[in-house]
Amino acid sequence: MSRRRLIVAITGASGFVYGARALEMLRPLEVETHLILSKSADLTRRYETGISREALFELADEVHPVGDIGASLSSGSFRTLGMLVAPCSVKTMSEIASGATTNLISRAADVVLKERRRLVLMLRETPLHLGHLRTMTALTEMGAIMFPPVPAFYARPDSLETMIDHSVARALDLFDIDIKGMPRWGENLHPPGKVQQPRNDD
Incomplete structure (x- = not known):
C-alpha cells in the first residue's frame, strides 16, 4: 500500500460535523480517504449544517454509495488503516455487532474487524440503556474502539469548533494520524501553576 487509506463513514446520528471535519483534517495529509454516507446522514447534513453534498464529496478521495456491497471496501484484500464512523448511530453500531451487513457501512466495518484493523465508532447517544x-x-x-465524542475541557476550548476539532483529532490519533497543532497535555498544554502533590493518604 503506497499511500495510507482510511474509511470514513457518516451515519444519521446527530453530529454530522464530526465526519465532515475528519475529512477536512485529512485532506492535506498523505491519507487517501474513502467516504460512505448513509441515507439518514444525508438528511442530518441538511438539518444540522450548511454543507452541500458536492462540497462534502470533494473532501474525499473516493465516495462509495452506501448500497454498493461490491465496492472495494467490502474486501479484506483492499488494504486500509481501518475505519472511522463519525458519528455512529445506535442502528449502525448494533448492525456491526450482529454481523448483519445490510449496507456498505456495516460490511466495511465487518471487514475491518475480521482483518484485525482499527475500527473507531464515535457513538452519539445518551443516556445509554443496558x-x-x-x-x-x-x-x-x-x-472495535468505542469513542463517544466527549469534549476535553482541560484545553479550555473557546468555541464549539475547537471542541469538535479536539474530539476528531483524538479519534484520528487512534490510527496514528497526527493532526498538527492539537492541544496535548504535557506538550503544548501545561497546568496553570504548581500542582500540589497528593499526600500518601489521598
Missing part, C-alpha cells in the same frame, strides 16, 4: 452497553461491550470484545 442494551446499548451490552452492544458496546460486545464490539469492544470484537476489537
Whole structure:
C-alpha cells in the first residue's frame, strides 16, 4: 500500500460535523480517504449544517454509495488503516455487532474487524440503556474502539469548533494520524501553576 487509506463513514446520528471535519483534517495529509454516507446522514447534513453534498464529496478521495456491497471496501484484500464512523448511530453500531451487513457501512466495518484493523465508532447517544452497553461491550470484545465524542475541557476550548476539532483529532490519533497543532497535555498544554502533590493518604 503506497499511500495510507482510511474509511470514513457518516451515519444519521446527530453530529454530522464530526465526519465532515475528519475529512477536512485529512485532506492535506498523505491519507487517501474513502467516504460512505448513509441515507439518514444525508438528511442530518441538511438539518444540522450548511454543507452541500458536492462540497462534502470533494473532501474525499473516493465516495462509495452506501448500497454498493461490491465496492472495494467490502474486501479484506483492499488494504486500509481501518475505519472511522463519525458519528455512529445506535442502528449502525448494533448492525456491526450482529454481523448483519445490510449496507456498505456495516460490511466495511465487518471487514475491518475480521482483518484485525482499527475500527473507531464515535457513538452519539445518551443516556445509554443496558442494551446499548451490552452492544458496546460486545464490539469492544470484537476489537472495535468505542469513542463517544466527549469534549476535553482541560484545553479550555473557546468555541464549539475547537471542541469538535479536539474530539476528531483524538479519534484520528487512534490510527496514528497526527493532526498538527492539537492541544496535548504535557506538550503544548501545561497546568496553570504548581500542582500540589497528593499526600500518601489521598
